[in-house]
Amino acid sequence: MRVVLSAYDSRGGVEPLVGLAVRLRELGAEVLVCAPPDEEFAQRLAGVGVEMVPTGASVRDLVSGKTPPSPGGVPRRAAELVAAFHANVSTVAEGCDVLLATGLVPAVAGVKSVSEKLGIPYVYASYQPVSLPSPHHPPIPRPGRPLAPGVTDNRALWEQDARDAQDVFGEAVNGHRVSVGLPPVDDIRDHVFTERPWLASDPVLAPWREPAELDVLQTGAWVLPDERPLPADLLAFLDAGAPPVYVGFGSVPVRDPRDVARAAVEAVRAQGRRVLLSRGWGELAPADAADDCFVLGESNHQALFRRVAAVVHHGGAGTTTTATWAGAPQVIVAQGGDQPYFAERIAALGIGAAHDGPTPGFASLSAALKTALAPKTAERAAAVAAGFRTDGAETAARLLLDLAAGRSANPA
Secondary structure (H helix, E strand, O other): OEEEEEEEOOHHHHHHHHHHHHHHHHOOOEEEEEEOOOHHHHHHHHHOOOEEEEOOOOHHHHHHOOOOOOOOHHHHHHHHHHHHHHHHHHHHOOOOOEEEEEEOHHHHHHHHHHHHHHOOOEEEEEOOHHHOOOOOOOOOOEOOEOOOOOOOOHHHHHHHHHHHHHHHHHHHHHHHHHHOOOOOOOOHHHHHHOOOOEEOOOOOOOOOOOOOOOOOEEOOOOOOOOOOOOOHHHHHHHHOOOOOEEEOOOOOOOOOHHHHHHHHHHHHHHOOOOEEEEOOOOOOOOOOOOOOEEEEOOOOHHHHHOOOOEEEEOOOHHHHHHHHHHOOOEEEOOOOOOHHHHHHHHHHOOOEEEOOOOOOOHHHHHHHHHHHOOHHHHHHHHHHHHOOOOOHHHHHHHHHHHHHOOOOOOOO
């Protein structure tokens, strides 16, 4: 069996494919991943022996502003993504038995077109339920398309979301489809999602609620034990005192990173804790060189989060999943996208606090940290972690191979 996985996403969106690829290979499949050309993605996949085909522009450069704005804006970049993923997946899909895509709609649309042209089974996967249409939650607003004010009917909001997706991506996706000999589609969102998308999230942390129009298959989160050791200097810091508080915002480019870092460090110190400050893509840096603050770069979050008192982060699906699995209390400072959903979930589960607003100040972060550092929060976080499903990647791998072998219905 030969499987091609694809994602145009940040680190948290590529990491689950690492777990899925490893499980597929353990079951005897040949696996290849198409992902953004950022070095950390290639290194992570190479570290587990999985081949990666760099596809599309650097996500880090786009997020950090190093890539200048496109003259054509979102439609132009959408067209470039469709073409890049169609071209690269087409090149490597000869003899492929099944395709799986996740990430931004234009990239997924390019993969979907390959599946149609070559007659290969196709699966769309999401890492959070709120990106999938449901009467139980509203859609995530698309760029430049805020949700209609005063509308509380989720079905109506999802109907508008389909129209918004068509307006934003329709010209790029349909233009490419016609250029490769495929007919245009009038509902791009549902076309790429299919009638049976997969949901790769833990059913306690991020459950799919029934009844719903979509026949969603929830596999569990795609996680893989990370055996990479923590650096010696980080281990020395951890061993030198009580568990510190981790502060990091991953791929999110926070405004005024020095001010954010100062407020975060001061708030953690006020709780009598040491600080682990992750630079991330926002390049956070401390205001002083005190020995109670350790600055780190790329690290094994699975191992690290099991050594901390709490994790302060942006609330992306990847970091939230890892912190929940590790049993670490959390403070989520949501910026947008799926992050407000995960902030609500960790608060509802009693495993952390949703920060009040997107900008962490000393007072607001101190209040959230008091909740996260309370003994009852740690107890609840440990209890939720004990029930965390770790078989999601293996479940998805077996389902993919059954699909490839014709033992299950094609969800596309």
